[in-house]
Amino acid sequence: xxxxxxxxxxxxxxxxxxxxxxxxxxxxxxxxxxxxxxxxxxxxxxxxxxxxxxxxxxxxxxxxxxxxxxxxxxxxxxxxxxxxxxxxxxxxxxxxxxxxxxxxxxxxxxxxx
Amino acid sequence: xxxxxxxxxxxxxxxxxxxxxxxxxxxxxxxxxxxxxxxxxxxxxxxxxxxxxxxxxxxxxxxxxxxxxxxxxxxxxxxxxxxxxxxxxxxxxxxxxxxxxxxxxxxxxxxxxx
Numbered sequence: 001x002x003x004x005x006x007x008x009x010x011x012x013x014x015x016x017x018x019x020x021x022x023x024x025x026x027x028x029x030x031x032x033x034x035x036x037x038x039x040x041x042x043x044x045x046x047x048x049x050x051x052x053x054x055x056x057x058x059x060x061x062x063x064x065x066x067x068x069x070x071x072x073x074x075x076x077x078x079x080x081x082x083x084x085x086x087x088x089x090x091x092x093x094x095x096x097x098x099x100x101x102x103x104x105x106x107x108x109x110x111x112x113x
Numbered sequence: 114x115x116x117x118x119x120x121x122x123x124x125x126x127x128x129x130x131x132x133x134x135x136x137x138x139x140x141x142x143x144x145x146x147x148x149x150x151x152x153x154x155x156x157x158x159x160x161x162x163x164x165x166x167x168x169x170x171x172x173x174x175x176x177x178x179x180x181x182x183x184x185x186x187x188x189x190x191x192x193x194x195x196x197x198x199x200x201x202x203x204x205x206x207x208x209x210x211x212x213x214x215x216x217x218x219x220x221x222x223x224x225x226x227x
Binding site: 004034036042043044045046049089091093099100101102103104105106 | 148153
């Protein structure tokens with residue numbers, strides 16, 4: 001079945017440092033790929049998405065490129081802020097007729113001033 | 114647009130009891146999915162409802178059941194609660210006619226079983 005593997009955290013960075021959170025996936029067909037963010041005590045917010053190979057999703061300075069050849073969708077940001085501290089989930093939407101979302105285990109990011 | 118709303122936000126139940134969680138989808142959405150997120154884990158798919166029927170189910174026991182109403186809102190029922198059912202339960206809505214481009218998540222219901 002579908003699965004998502006992302007790097008374990010927590011990741012601790014100083015403000016303005018570069019961020020990379022690795023994500024790889026296993027899926028049949030042609031899934032869409034997403035990054036969600038979860039702030040403490042809150043639900044999931046969509047951060048960015050890519051629906052086909054070589055697409056780049058971007059939002060709020062975060063970027064991720066859908067790499068079919070390496071089955072990866074790594075999240076990157078050039079300069080993190082304290083407000084970016086949260087848990088980040090890589091996810092894929094199955095390509096079948098039913099929309100089922102498979103999530104990774106999440107990576108906690110802590111940005112210190 | 115209120116987005117996806119879930120109720121209650123928190124509740125505490127005793128082992129062996131039954132619980133019902135509620136979800137109102139985003140306006141214009143016809144499909145509701147439920148997820149369980151244990152502490153420190155990613156959400157796990159429980160099941161999905163469309164046209165008032167369960168049409169896909171994850172690896173959860175029959176103690177977990179649901180319902181979708183004609184107005185597309187949904188309920189998640191869990192019987193014979195176990196301590197391990199303590200988790201954040203997330204509802205997500207989407208629109209089949211829109212091609213399922215994105216699922217919108219609610220804020221979740223935090224269930225604690227004691």
